[in-house]
Amino acid sequence: MDAAPNGEGRRLRILHVFRAPLGGLFRHVIDLAAEQVARGHEVGLFFDSRMRDERVNAALAAVRGGFALGVDNAPIRRNPSPGDILAMARFAAMASKARPDIVHGHGSKGGLYARLPAIFGNAGGAARAYTPHGGSFNYRPGTLVHRLFMATEKALTLTTDVFLFESAYVAGRYDEYVGAPHGLRRIVANGIGPTEFQAISPDPDAADLLYVGELRAAKGIDTLIEAVALAGMELGRPLTVALVGTGPDKEFLLAQARRLGGAAQISFLGALPARKAFRRGRIMIVPSRAESLPYVVLEAAGARVPVVATNVGGIPEIFGPYGDRLGPCDNASDLCARILAMMDLSESERQVQCGELAAYVAANFSTRSMVDAVIDGYREALARRAQRAAPPAAAKIPSTT
Numbered sequence: 001m002d003a004a005p006n007g008e009g010r011r012l013r014i015l016h017v018f019r020a021p022l023g024g025l026f027r028h029v030i031d032l033a034a035e036q037v038a039r040g041h042e043v044g045l046f047f048d049s050r051m052r053d054e055r056v057n058a059a060l061a062a063v064r065g066g067f068a069l070g071v072d073n074a075p076i077r078r079n080p081s082p083g084d085i086l087a088m089a090r091f092a093a094m095a096s097k098a099r100p101d102i103v104h105g106h107g108s109k110g111g112l113y114a115r116l117p118a119i120f121g122n123a124g125g126a127a128r129a130y131t132p133h134g135g136s137f138n139y140r141p142g143t144l145v146h147r148l149f150m151a152t153e154k155a156l157t158l159t160t161d162v163f164l165f166e167s168a169y170v171a172g173r174y175d176e177y178v179g180a181p182h183g184l185r186r187i188v189a190n191g192i193g194p195t196e197f198q199a200i201s202p203d204p205d206a207a208d209l210l211y212v213g214e215l216r217a218a219k220g221i222d223t224l225i226e227a228v229a230l231a232g233m234e235l236g237r238p239l240t241v242a243l244v245g246t247g248p249d250k251e252f253l254l255a256q257a258r259r260l261g262g263a264a265q266i267s268f269l270g271a272l273p274a275r276k277a278f279r280r281g282r283i284m285i286v287p288s289r290a291e292s293l294p295y296v297v298l299e300a301a302g303a304r305v306p307v308v309a310t311n312v313g314g315i316p317e318i319f320g321p322y323g324d325r326l327g328p329c330d331n332a333s334d335l336c337a338r339i340l341a342m343m344d345l346s347e348s349e350r351q352v353q354c355g356e357l358a359a360y361v362a363a364n365f366s367t368r369s370m371v372d373a374v375i376d377g378y379r380e381a382l383a384r385r386a387q388r389a390a391p392p393a394a395a396k397i398p399s400t401t
Contacts, residue, residue: 102382104129125385128183206281207241318365
């Protein structure tokens with residue numbers, strides 16, 4: 001157990017707030033919370049009540065030791081809405097009761113809820129931590145919504161004790177569009193655990209290609225469908241594709257596949273656990289237009305699944321010295337060429353590539369190092385707060401005797 005006053009080894013009370021219990025952000029929070037509880041800290045969660053289902057409850061129940069500070073919810077919408085006032089009030093009530101040492105906001109909405117009270121002098125004694133997870137930094141620069149969100153981020157900077165950027169990419173976006181942070185700054189990469197480095201083999205009836213993630217525009221699945229049509233013409237046979245995930249663009253993607261004559265070869269499998277999903281395809285395609293530091297790429301690398309991905313966001317940080325394997329987004333012909341190149345490799349050649357990437361990920365992206373760095377960031381933020389709050393040392397009065 002971590003354990004002494006002013007944050008130096010003592011048990012911490014940590015309250016995580018975020019919007020959607022989905023995807024990599026939810027996995028990140030659950031991994032953090034589980035390890036923090038295992039180390040003896042007291043943890044609580046607050047998130048969107050509309051998304052609390054059996055899947056979410058199972059993830060919460062799997063945290064051994066439970067949530068000493070509780071789990072509470074309120075309806076939280078992606079975009080600003082009047083409902084935020086009631087949700088923030090409920091969160092403020094939870095924080096008042098929990099008396100946390102750390103309030104850690106995840107994503108744009110979580111970051112708002114964690115830090116806005118301090119602007120109005122209602123910060124309590126808690127240090128405020130913020131991890132963007134892409135969030136508002138994935139909006140197209142120059143648009144009105146991007147300018148509004150960046151102005152909000154700039155205002156909230158003043159109440160942030162420690163920034164825990166999940167990738168150098170997001171840290172760079174912050175510097176470019178908001179400015180240098182006022183608080184502590186750390187880059188804490190997402191990580192995966194030892195059991196996730198066990199290789200997975202595809203099922204006998206696995207599709208040629210696999211996509212795992214949300215079905216929405218930022219993920220570039222429309223480019224994948226176009227690339228698959230091009231590859232089918234090149235090969236003289238259609239390629240089969242398994243799309244794993246849910247999202248608002250399913251009907252649009254299905255219509256596109258019908259228009260290109262490939263609807264019969266595309267299967268929509270819904271949401272599946274990552275390691276189960278990896279069995280459903282032979283090569284995983286990540287055609288994203290925007291990413292932060294995607295867990296699904298880390299997980300696929302650990303499972304030694306061949307990956308064809310775009311050179312966006314934090315993906316190059318995951319590939320490290322193998323970044324030349326990545327290609328541009330929104331380029332169906334390039335994606336087609338890289339898919340065909342991967343298919344042309346022998347099984348042994350693919351496994352060499354997979355082994356190289358798995359070794360790099362194992363050395364640089366572990367859950368343990370992620371949690372160590374987050375807690376170190378908390379402790380340094382608390383130490384700085386204590387230092388600012390300490391009364392100035394009394395001036396020495398010269399002796400007259």
